[in-house]
Amino acid sequence: MLGRLRAPHSVPASGGASRVYHRGYWARSQAELRRNPKSRFLQSVLLAAVVVLAGAGIFASVRVGRPSPKAAPAVPVPADGARQPQATPDAAVTALLDAEQRGDHEASFRYLSTASLRAYPDAEAWGKHRTELPEVTGFSVTSVDDTWVVTTVSHTPGLDPFVGLSTAQDTQRWRVVRESSGWLVDADPEISFDLPNDGAATEAALRWAKAAQACDKQAALALQVDSELLGAVGGAPRLCRSPGSLRASKPKFVEPGLDSADLVAQYGEAAFAWAKVVQIEGAPDPFGVVLAPIGADWRVLGTTQS
């Protein structure tokens, strides 16, 4: 799943709903650090951390399709030899996404750059990879230069253990390369998406908790991703007919730990980029509500004990 989603940076959990991934964050951080010389040490530490994390695979998605030339094995020659360079960068990306929209991975494979063949040496490997990503239901090209083609790509919103999160729409930044007198595309784009706003998460969590307090299973179910809830049950079951006025906190991103073990088992570490937790107070036992962004809404995915 990390192949699709950028690994998250440590943005503040509240405030802006937009989730920007590694590349944008890194560029912004560099500018901030240049303005603040006192942060040179911090910059060094941060750089070292990124290097270590990248080595550990945290930022694996950033590197997919563009491994270090020093470490890279020989680029395999595609069995069919059928690269199909296009006349312009946007034509190459459009051809690839057109094929993807048809579900024709064999066709989209032909627009991949030679370097991409290290990760996906044949159409079978590429096709298998693409089935682990949200299906493309539509797209438009929003900007083009000789290195990047930026697209807005649509999907059917949802959450499942095979693909992970499918947002209704995301921004995919494709790297293009000139090869064989035409343009081809690097395999894995940088992807960013906008999350619904935090206020909606708080509201959804509180509505769900109040439905549970009112013992209204149907109302609670309507606010959930699935009928079953992930994670430690905590205080949630004791809500039914309990006294007290419930209150909900501002959401924070879910963090690694015991409470998120089930979440990660199902949706991978990518969940840390989109799953948020809202603390519910005023109940017999305080607990957290874990939410997932499904389309424009936040839906309840599970609960935590604290």
Add this chain to the structure above:
Amino acid sequence: MSKKKFRAIVAGGSVIAMVSLLASATPSVASSHREAPLISQDPTVDNTDVYAFRDPKDATKVNIVANYIGLEQPAGGPNFNRFADDALYEIHIDNNGDVNDDITYQFRFQTFIDNKDTFLYNTDTIAAPDLAPQNMRQQYSIRKIEKGRTTMLRKNFRTPPVNVGSRSTPFYEENLAEKSILELPGGGLAFAGQRKDAFFADIGSIFDLAGLRPLNSEHRLKQAPEPGRDGFAGKNVHSIALQLPIDQVTRNRIVPTQVNNRDSVIGVYASSSRQTTRVLPGNGTSRSRGKWVQVSRLGLPLINETVIPLGQKDRWNSRPPSKDLDKDGFGKFFLDPEPARLITKMYGIATPPAPRSSDIIPILSGAAAGLAMDNLLPPADLLRVNLAVPVNTSPARLGFLVGDEQGFPNGRRLGDDVVDIELQIFAGATRFTPDFNKAPNNRLIDGVEASDRRFLGRFPYQATPISGTEQPATG
């Protein structure tokens, strides 16, 4: 050996095999439990057996069964076996003979613990699945991939609890297993859960220098003959079973009737995958990340177990069947299978010389699944089943060796004695090598002829799992 050279041998072999067929002949040898060093340490994703057979009650359906967690101890509490939540399980179907997936069914599992303040799997009798006394529950999601499109068939459907014992899970089949059969949208059934392992073999003796107890006196290290002992008696597995309408899996979307037609044959294998990296943060949890990497696969029984050498087994597990004949593949092991040499070494029995292009290769190409020698498919380690071959109401355990055309290696039924069948295939005791289709080659047996439990007469067919309380004392 290059793919080109390998295929040249195969082509030559087909001609030889055709001549052999014309001569005709009268009929006359763990499938993959803990078969490779790495996967033997990871039983929850160890694919032990695959079965594929036309449904005996409804000939318009085909059953595909993939088993995991071999040699599962029924008395497995307090943490009874279950599927891995952090793994991807798959059943692959090739319906056009190119050895690539045309249809893939994927499965992901999810465990729920309702009460984390007790050590008990269940806190009282489980009268029905998903009720409160069952404290640890597992559900699964299933999706289908076909022609580049994915279809979520069902999210979060139950698996039955394991068969704990007579107090916890009475009337297991009726109360729990039957209620955990999923009706698939568009037709078909699915089941995922514990079953009695259908496989049977004397692995105790077989892996003691190829000992076949009934033939102990013929072994180089002689012992007194005795009946075989089923190493899988009293053992369970975790099983994923599908019953699919045949017209949803064949290339031309019909229930085929022409046996000698490539489109009547589907090739099946199962696999499991894990993500590239597992992190143990030191707080009692683990999490995985990275791409899915195949760690186990199985099409034909006993191939990785006995044909692929130790140094190659886990690499074999990591690759799809479509790569088997690549330059860095495994073709040479099929052409010169070690079990054949072992039969000669331990029993002094002459077997067909390598390369085995006139018998093994045609069998891998569908010649034992109803296809004529001039109409074979590319050789592949797929469990190929010809869905035009009628259901045999009196199945023979030795399958095609004794003229039961619906039996292994035309697919694989639960009762097919694949150990005896493959022993005799390795020894050359088939119609493809008539010079070797004679005693003692066609008398090689391990002495275990059936599972210790009767199969069900209905889906999911494998027998009710042995409960923890009824586990044999010597099991």
